Amino acid sequence: MTIxxxxxxRLRGTAAAIGLLLATSAVAQxxxxxxxxATGDQDHVAREMVRVLKAxxxxxxxxxxxxxxxxxxxxEAGSVQGMTNLANMYAAxxxxxxxxxxxxxxxxxxxxxxxxxxMLQLALAYRDGRxxxxxxxxxxxxxxxxxEQDTTxxxxxxxRRLYARGEHLAGLEWxxxxxxxxxxxxxxQFLVERGEGEAGRGALDAARREAVLATLRAVDEAAGxxxxxxxxxxxxxxxxxxxxxxxxxxxxxxxxAELETLWxxxxxxxxxYRYRRGTPQLLATEDGxxxxxxxxxxxxxxxxxxxLTLSEAATLRVHDGTATITRLRLDxxx
Numbered sequence: 001m002t003i004x005x006x007x008x009x010r011l012r013g014t015a016a017a018i019g020l021l022l023a024t025s026a027v028a029q030x031x032x033x034x035x036x037x038a039t040g041d042q043d044h045v046a047r048e049m050v051r052v053l054k055a056x057x058x059x060x061x062x063x064x065x066x067x068x069x070x071x072x073x074x075x076e077a078g079s080v081q082g083m084t085n086l087a088n089m090y091a092a093x094x095x096x097x098x099x100x101x102x103x104x105x106x107x108x109x110x111x112x113x114x115x116x117x118x119m120l121q122l123a124l125a126y127r128d129g130r131x132x133x134x135x136x137x138x139x140x141x142x143x144x145x146x147x148e149q150d151t152t153x154x155x156x157x158x159x160r161r162l163y164a165r166g167e168h169l170a171g172l173e174w175x176x177x178x179x180x181x182x183x184x185x186x187x188x189q190f191l192v193e194r195g196e197g198e199a200g201r202g203a204l205d206a207a208r209r210e211a212v213l214a215t216l217r218a219v220d221e222a223a224g225x226x227x228x229x230x231x232x233x234x235x236x237x238x239x240x241x242x243x244x245x246x247x248x249x250x251x252x253x254x255x256x257a258e259l260e261t262l263w264x265x266x267x268x269x270x271x272x273y274r275y276r277r278g279t280p281q282l283l284a285t286e287d288g289x290x291x292x293x294x295x296x297x298x299x300x301x302x303x304x305x306x307x308l309t310l311s312e313a314a315t316l317r318v319h320d321g322t323a324t325i326t327r328l329r330l331d332x333x334x
Contacts, residue, residue, distance in 0.1 A: 052081045068095030075106060083110035084118045100131030111142065116149030147174055148251055152182025168285035169315055176283060176292060204284035211323040212289050212316050216280060223275045228263035232256050235325045243330045274298040288317040308334045
């Protein structure tokens with residue numbers, strides 16, 4: 001646990017589904033999913049950042065008592081970074097007496113305001129019974145919240161917990177995210193070791209591999225043909241679908257029908273569309289297959305064309321030679 005300087009994770013948006021979902025971001029960005037902050041809000045954020053940086057400089061100089069007072073003032077004024085760092089100092093006993101109960105209080109306040117780091121610390125406190133009674137259910141809930149906020153350590157820990165429980169597909173998805181997106185060395189090592197063992201690449205036999213690739217090709221062909229119904233045809237009706245819309249506050253859950261509507265509206269508005277899926281990475285367990293893809297899209301024509309990239313994670317189950325998507329997560333970047 002360390003005191004941070006206030007820099008947050010890279011902001012990203014998401015828009016729609018399986019390969020083609022990037023196109024929907026064009027529609028989303030012209031709607032009311034998000035608005036630009038007012039000038040007054042921007043000024044407030046800038047002033048708060050200056051105060052956070054000054055507090056961090058005092059902390060780095062070793063004057064913990066002065067840093068503690070600065071972070072307490074920031075926290076009481078509503079600064080999420082101030083709340084998180086104040087909690088860190090209570091937990092470590094820096095600049096004040098160690099007080100895990102007060103640390104928990106400030107972690108919770110920061111977590112409720114959206115701090116992924118605070119969510120992680122709250123999860124660990126509930127897991128270990130620090131400042132509260134141990135509560136595995138609360139620990140899992142906050143660990144998942146932190147993972148959804150792109151907190152790499154939380155993604156690795158959540159993935160490992162799920163995998164250990166026998167939820168191999170869900171666990172592998174989070175472990176792979178931590179390894180590739182967050183460059184977590186433990187997650188990377190886990191995948192290396194698993195890939196070299198009997199549960200690794202050998203678990204994906206030729207028949208299941210071809211079934212999965214056939215489904216992805218079908219989606220790609222539908223995208224190229226601007227066929228919204230064809231894109232969702234390989235998605236299970238009850239599939240869990242989560243996307244991060246442009247300017248959105250976080251992940252949004254959609255139904256298959258809602259995805260189809262998004263694609264159809266996008267195709268009707270786009271005057272030109274180009275789509276290309278990179279080589280997917282496949283990870284398999286006895287329960288199904290995870291397919292990770294980077295998809296590049298070009299919407300419109302020059303000079304107003306937009307280049308977009310979609311990070312797609314799809315869970316597929318194979319039955320009678322056909323692979324169906326049962327879970328889909330899509331993240332967009334431009």
